[in-house]
Amino acid sequence: MSAAAPSTVTFESRFATELAEMAIPWKAEEVPDPRLLVLNEPLAAELGFDPEFLRSPEGLPLLIGNEVPDGATPVAQAYSGHQFGGFSPRLGDGRALLLGEIADVGGRLRDIHLKGSGRTPFARGGDGFAVVGPMLREYVVSEAMHALGIPTTRSLAVVATARSVQRETELPGAVLTRIASSHLRVGSFQYARVAGDIELLRRLADHAIARHYPDAAEADNPYLALFEAVISAQASLVAKWMLVGFIHGVMNTDNMAISGETIDYGPCAFMDAFDPATVYSSIDENGRYAYANQPVVAEWNLTRLAEALLPLFDDDEERAVALAQESLGAFRRQYSAAWLAGMKAKLGLDSSIADDVASPLIDELLGLLQEGRVDYTSFFRRLGTAARGQGEPIRTIFPEPDAFLAWAERWRALNPDADMMDRVNPAYVPRNHLVEEALDAATNGDLGPLRLLLEAVTDPYNERPGVERYAEAAPETFGPYRTFCGT
Numbered sequence: 001m002s003a004a005a006p007s008t009v010t011f012e013s014r015f016a017t018e019l020a021e022m023a024i025p026w027k028a029e030e031v032p033d034p035r036l037l038v039l040n041e042p043l044a045a046e047l048g049f050d051p052e053f054l055r056s057p058e059g060l061p062l063l064i065g066n067e068v069p070d071g072a073t074p075v076a077q078a079y080s081g082h083q084f085g086g087f088s089p090r091l092g093d094g095r096a097l098l099l100g101e102i103a104d105v106g107g108r109l110r111d112i113h114l115k116g117s118g119r120t121p122f123a124r125g126g127d128g129f130a131v132v133g134p135m136l137r138e139y140v141v142s143e144a145m146h147a148l149g150i151p152t153t154r155s156l157a158v159v160a161t162a163r164s165v166q167r168e169t170e171l172p173g174a175v176l177t178r179i180a181s182s183h184l185r186v187g188s189f190q191y192a193r194v195a196g197d198i199e200l201l202r203r204l205a206d207h208a209i210a211r212h213y214p215d216a217a218e219a220d221n222p223y224l225a226l227f228e229a230v231i232s233a234q235a236s237l238v239a240k241w242m243l244v245g246f247i248h249g250v251m252n253t254d255n256m257a258i259s260g261e262t263i264d265y266g267p268c269a270f271m272d273a274f275d276p277a278t279v280y281s282s283i284d285e286n287g288r289y290a291y292a293n294q295p296v297v298a299e300w301n302l303t304r305l306a307e308a309l310l311p312l313f314d315d316d317e318e319r320a321v322a323l324a325q326e327s328l329g330a331f332r333r334q335y336s337a338a339w340l341a342g343m344k345a346k347l348g349l350d351s352s353i354a355d356d357v358a359s360p361l362i363d364e365l366l367g368l369l370q371e372g373r374v375d376y377t378s379f380f381r382r383l384g385t386a387a388r389g390q391g392e393p394i395r396t397i398f399p400e401p402d403a404f405l406a407w408a409e410r411w412r413a414l415n416p417d418a419d420m421m422d423r424v425n426p427a428y429v430p431r432n433h434l435v436e437e438a439l440d441a442a443t444n445g446d447l448g449p450l451r452l453l454l455e456a457v458t459d460p461y462n463e464r465p466g467v468e469r470y471a472e473a474a475p476e477t478f479g480p481y482r483t484f485c486g487t
């Protein structure tokens with residue numbers, strides 16, 4: 001495949017034109033001295049861009065919205081959202097813009113979006129900017145998620161703006177160029193619903209169906225089919241998060257995508273020691289978005305989506321509520337099935353092994369991991385070694401291994417498949433201490449550690465020499481860890 005010249009990439013403005021009530025045409029802030037920090041070359045090629053062009057002085061302004069391509073109408077998108085349970089009718093892109101949509105080389109429509117591009121009419125008290133550390137954090141974590149096989153928005157580039165942005169201290173500013181299959185959120189539907197405009201709500205739902213779930217259009221009740229498709233996508237997504245130990249950190253309804261992609265990497269983190277109550281976000285004081293709460297919150301958010309869609313389900317409200325409730329019931333079943341199948345795979349167990357054999361074994365193991373505060377990622381990877389008959393590396397993880405050894409004997413009797421385990425248990429995830437190290441260095445001008453980290457986490461299942469330290473648990477001296485949001 002030869003990379004196309006920029007002029008052959010055609011921008012569309014479907015959201016801006018089809019949903020004009022939810023789009024405010026706006027311009028990105030001029031950046032006089034942009035400097036490319038990181039460019040995702042494989043993704044650029046997938047989108048049909050020539051990476052060399054994007055790196056050039058002519059291409060760089062495109063990445064930050066300072067050059068608006070033909071056909072593009074940059075807009076700030078309107079949406080509402082429940083933030084930590086409280087409803088805000090008017091959030092929207094306060095510091096972000098949708099540049100437009102493009103068809104990638106596979107013909108899929110992708111959003112090109114900017115984060116940190118200046119204040120918009122939705123900025124409220126915010127300055128509209130973003131800083132280097134958190135934008136690189138989104139880049140690393142989203143690309144790691146993609147490599148792990150988890151649906152996610154992608155990161156095309158981070159560009160430093162040479163502007164200093166006031167946070168707790170002055171920090172270097174940056175713009176992230178984000179790629180998504182769309183930026184439709186649960187909060188987008190809440191916005192259309194509170195606007196009280198059923199025709200707008202229907203147009204938004206039709207737009208979502210066309211873009212993400214075209215089969216729903218053929219169903220008897222297309223809007224209920226749309227809702228059910230979102231339920232399935234979220235059940236599958238959140239199960240994947242749980243299996244890999246990912247904590248989103250700020251699962252507000254404005255941060256839940258209709259596509260089923262992970263979106264909005266703020267205070268997210270991968271769990272180090274296994275503990276269901278783990279919370280890293282500094283603003284999540286009550287643990288609403290703790291690791292173990294994520295499926296419950298996803299279901300809560302989907303209930304908010306149902307409320308927004310009700311008038312489309314049926315003209316009779318009682319009937320609409322009954323339909324919504326029936327559909328919502330599928331979430332738990334689908335989530336549990338996906339999680340259990342994934343856990344069996346993590347343990348190398350054949351899918352034919354009965355649930356009432358596998359489930360108690362899994363529950364007991366998770367109890368042992370919690371008691372021993374065992375590092376989640378390296379445990380499962382090392383368990384693969386144990387499945388190959390080398391028990392020593394895993395035994396030393398537990399200070400008092402007797403209970404674990406008894407568990408392992410029962411597990412080994414089920415003939416775990418070590419190769420299968422290595423395909424689903426990553427060796428490398430963006431561990432908190434490594435992310436901090438890389439972002440600190442990058443904020444001080446050294447991109448070396450970031451490049452090494454990216455190299456490790458974008459090929460997570462292939463354990464290899466040279467990157468050993470990226471597979472190891474955080475040193476005892478690291479922590480307690482805190483992440484920060486919206487910076």
Ligand code: AMP
Nearest residue numbers: 091092093094095123126127128129486
């Ligand atoms: P988030 O926590 O990133 O999902 O953002 C929640 C809301 O706050 C969205 O409406 C954002 O656009 C807005 N927001 C976050 N940071 C800023 C900022 N620095 N300036 C303006 N708006 C912001």
Ligand code: MG
Nearest residue numbers: 254255263264
């Ligand atoms: Mg958000």
